[in-house]
Amino acid sequence: MSQPDLKLARKLNVIAYIVSFVVLLLVALMRQFKFETEVDFSILPPFHATLNALTAVILVLAYIAVKRKKISLHRKLMITALITSLIFLVSYVLYHITTEETRFCQPGAIRYVYFFLLMTHILLAAVSFPLVLFTFIRGYTGQIVQHRKMARWVYPLWLYVAITGPVCYLMLMPCYS
Numbered sequence: 001m002s003q004p005d006l007k008l009a010r011k012l013n014v015i016a017y018i019v020s021f022v023v024l025l026l027v028a029l030m031r032q033f034k035f036e037t038e039v040d041f042s043i044l045p046p047f048h049a050t051l052n053a054l055t056a057v058i059l060v061l062a063y064i065a066v067k068r069k070k071i072s073l074h075r076k077l078m079i080t081a082l083i084t085s086l087i088f089l090v091s092y093v094l095y096h097i098t099t100e101e102t103r104f105c106q107p108g109a110i111r112y113v114y115f116f117l118l119m120t121h122i123l124l125a126a127v128s129f130p131l132v133l134f135t136f137i138r139g140y141t142g143q144i145v146q147h148r149k150m151a152r153w154v155y156p157l158w159l160y161v162a163i164t165g166p167v168c169y170l171m172l173m174p175c176y177s
Contacts, residue, residue, distance in 0.1 A: 002142055003142065004141055004142040004143045004144075005141045005142055006141070006143075008141050009137055009138070009141040009143060012137045012140070012141065013134065013137060016130060016133040016134055016137060017130075019133065020129060020130035020133060023089065023129060024126060024129065024130075026093060027093065027126070030093050030096045030097050031096060031101065033097055034097060034098065034100070035097050035098055036098075037098050039098070041094065041095050041098050041099050042099065042176070044091055044092075044094070044095040044099075045095070045102075045169055045172075045173075045176065046169070047091060048088055048091060048092055048095070048165065048169065049165060049166040049169035049170070050166075051084050051085075051087060051088040051091070052088060052161075052162045052163075052165035052166050052169075053162070053163075053165075053166045054084050055081050055084045055085055055088070055158075055162040056159060056162035056163050056166075058077050058080050058081040058084065059077075059081050059155065059158060059159050059162060060159070061077050062074050062077035062078050062081060063155065065077055075139070078136065078139070081158075082132070082136060085132075085162075102172060102175050102176055102177075103175065104171070104172060104175055105174065105175035106171070106174065106175070110171070113171075114168065114171045114172070117164050117167055117168055117171070118164075118168050120160075120164065121160075121161055121164040121165060121168055124157050124160055124161050125161045127157065128154060128157040128158050128161055131150065131154045131157065132154060132158050134150065135147060135150040135151050135154045135155075138150055139151075
C-alpha cells in the first residue's frame with residue numbers, strides 16, 4: 001500500500017471546510033429568498049426522491065463491495081454516490097429558491113411521524129454533509145485507518161438521510177397541488 005498523501009489531504013480539507021460552510025449557509029438561507037421564473041420546477045421533488053433512493057442503493061452496494069474486498073468497485077460506487085448527492089443538492093436548492101414550500105396536509109398521528117422523520121433527515125443531512133466529504137478525503141488520499149474509523153459512523157448517517165428523503169417525499173406527495 002502506498003503512503004497517504006497528507007499534503008493533498010490538507011488542501012482537500014480546506015476545500016471541504018469552505019464548501020461545507022457555503023452549502024450549509026446556502027441551504028439555511030434558501031427559504032428566505034425566492035426568485036421568480038417562468039420555468040415550472042414542480043417536477044423536481046420526485047426527481048429528488050429518486051436521486052436519494054438511488055444514492056441509498058449505491059451506498060449499500062459500496063458497503064457490500066468493501067466487505068468483499070473489492071476496493072476499486074467500492075471507490076467507483078462512492079464517487080457515484082457523491083455525484084448523485086451533488087446533483088440532488090444543486091437541484092434541491094434550485095427548487096427551493098424558485099418554488100413555494102409544500103406544507104404537510106395529512107391529519108392525525110401520521111403528522112408526528114412525518115415531522116420526526118423530516119427533522120431527523122434535515123439535522124442529519126446538515127451534520128453528515130461535511131463528514132461525508134472528510135470521510136471521502138481520507139479514503140481518496142490513502143488514509144485508510146482514519147477513513148475506516150470515520151466511515152463506521154458516517155455511513156449509517158448518510159444512508160439514513162438517503163432513505164428518509166424518499167420516505168418524506170412519499171408522505172408529502174398527497175399534499176402537492
